[in-house]
Amino acid sequence: MTTLSAFEAAARHLSFKNAAQELSVTPGAVSHQIKALEGELGTVLFQRQHRGVALTAEGQALFETLSASFGRISKRLENIRQSDALEKITVGSTTAVAALWLSPAIIRFWREFPNLSIDQLTQDTVFLPRVDLDFVIRYGRDSNSKLRQTPLYRDELVPVGTPEMARDLADASLPELAGRWLIHLESAGRDWTTWGEWFKQLGHAGDLGAGTRVTNYSVALQLAGKGAGLVLGWRRLVQPLITAGQLSVVGSHVLTAPREFYLVEYSDDELSEKAATFKKWILSEVPEHST
Template structure:
């Protein structure tokens, strides 16, 4: 008796295989699927048994795909992409044109939310959901695209460059006035507010000093896990924050934060719009993406 019309193995085994093949890691696939690595390994063994072939070459520090594994991954990847595109189109029609965009809390507050408001004035029929979090967007299939500093490790995601920022020390007006023209040694002796982020792509104070050729000690006395909190502490005179000039431009223009010259460096990475390829996005998502890119090019954000 045929088990199914298409004679497919259980879809859970195919889903586990696709994630493990995309990451080349059972551990990362397990994190994405919210299961244990053992569960992923069990599903893949079941699939290999069903197909009577080996799909992965197990190595000491990871896995590689066999020829059969590569062929199956290519078929699943293209099929899942087509399914995703159809689902996005259906959801777009049913939701009245909903788009979901993600960013860090600071990016949302400082320039994404104002950009979305301007977008709504032009296209009020599109509903935009914003997801703000200071951790990577690994397990959010509901997000159409997100704003990220540096490229994501997932090679299947599309990356659209937005801009490269400059890194400058910033503080309250009183502290900045006291430190006008300060040397790197003077700055290192101040209370530096360090961002302790799960996303390791963000430039840190020690990296900033090294880029400027400073080889002395950079003490870590104050840590926060939110860039918004770091900026708030700097505004209150509690220390120096590492400012992303374009990102915090509204706070610089209002005088709430003041740059401390003359030291600044270009950010090692760019900001990107990261997400599904354009041909997998809904019309509404493509419209918002184009709007954000235009706003960046015109200098509105």
């Protein structure tokens, strides 16, 4: 176990030095453990490079297995420690999904299951597997085909702005909309449809007018609600803002989103009873989800 722990830490950091710091040993001790493991297995696990190390194919396969196994062990130990405490489930999503859909849904969930605590993690970059994360709600499938991924729904993309803009542009053509001040979302994840892609898919290949660029969808929606321009709206996500009268759909042009939203399970274990309860409930929130 000591040798495997040393290998897992070195593979995770891709550095013998950083692994040694984590394990409170010397880099030489880590290197010795790795050499012993390679000798036992009869294969090279790391390619030694000028700056750091890289995993070989055999090393990568072993790391993935160990990482999943250590993660399950860690999670099981934590569950044992907290067996008498309130059981928690952790769900990850983007800030927009959390604010506009997931948080209100979780409040409804608590009314039915007050003894089950839900923690939320929000970030607008790709989630990496971690032992304390049960589910992620994401747009498009996760590239890790080993994860269980349940389709939730496919949204529609529509221009949204203030109710006044919606009245003024009720019959606007695509070129007219393209000439308006547009709020562009620039995020690290390039799965989101841009204004340029939206217009192109609907048949307008002309130039777009001047606009504002932001890196957060919630900020984009706030600007649109203040009359600063049009933003590309995910109809289901922004429906609470439409219902509240803060935003309105502008015009009649609609594009079906190219990808679906998914509920991704980030654990290799079978779902606990409480996690399975949450999954069943969240799917009931979108009764049209794919099966």
